[in-house]
Amino acid sequence: MRHPGAAAVVPLHEDGTVTLIYQFRHAGGGMHYEVPAGVLDEGEIPDLAARRELAEETGLRAGKLKRLGVIHTTPGFTDERIYLFLATELSQGEASPEWDEFLQPVRMPLEQALGMIDEGDLTDAKTICALMMVSRALAAAG
Numbered sequence: 001m002r003h004p005g006a007a008a009v010v011p012l013h014e015d016g017t018v019t020l021i022y023q024f025r026h027a028g029g030g031m032h033y034e035v036p037a038g039v040l041d042e043g044e045i046p047d048l049a050a051r052r053e054l055a056e057e058t059g060l061r062a063g064k065l066k067r068l069g070v071i072h073t074t075p076g077f078t079d080e081r082i083y084l085f086l087a088t089e090l091s092q093g094e095a096s097p098e099w100d101e102f103l104q105p106v107r108m109p110l111e112q113a114l115g116m117i118d119e120g121d122l123t124d125a126k127t128i129c130a131l132m133m134v135s136r137a138l139a140a141a142g
Contacts, residue, residue, distance in 0.1 A: 001078040007049035008037035008126045009085040010068075010134045011060050018110050018134075019058050020127070023103035033106070033116065034124045035131070036060075037082070046083035054087055056096050058105045063089025068133040071126065084130045086137065110135065 011019040020033045038053040040046065047065060054060050068084040097103055113131055116122035122131075 001080075005040045005046065005080065006037055006082045006126075007040060007046045007053060007085065008035045008082050008130055009050040009054050009062070009065070009087050010035050010130045011054060011058060011062070011087045011090055012110070012134060013090055013107070014088075016110055017107050018113055018131070019060060019105050019107045020113060020122075021057050021103045022106050023101065028124075032124055033113070033122045033127065035127045037126060047085070050083070050085040050087070055093060056098070057101070057103060059093045059095035060087070061091045061093055062087035063091065068130060068137070071129050073125065082126050084126070084133060086134055110138075 021036055022031055022033055024030065025032045036053045036057040038049060040049045047067070050065060051062060054062060064087070066086045068086055070081050070083050073080045073082060095105070110131070113122065114135060117128050117131065122128065
């Protein structure tokens with residue numbers, strides 16, 4: 001299955017909190033916690049898509065955007081790649097989600113989000129990968 005790719009971003013606030021999106025996913029059977037993310041528009045570079053999705057879904061603007069890496073979601077089924085980013089130096093603006101998106105931004109400590117992974121309350125793969133990459137980057141930075 002061919003896929004245009006996607007970008008996902010972890011908004012990390014100065015106080016160590018992150019903003020996740022709590023949204024309904026029909027295929028997932030209900031509400032899910034996820035990092036802001038979306039499909040790349042035709043010809044769009046991942047960095048710009050990450051900034052666009054962050055602003056649309058949360059109203060946040062990133063002063064700095066750092067690429068964390070790329071993941072293949074299910075390489076036995078699709079060629080989808082999701083480019084993962086860390087957003088810092090955040091400022092708040094107005095969110096403008098798509099008409100069919102039912103979502104709520106939720107801000108919580110990074111450690112709480114990581115705990116939700118351990119408890120099985122956060123199961124979205126791109127979000128787990130992105131949060132773990134941020135956690136490791138912060139630990140390495142000391």
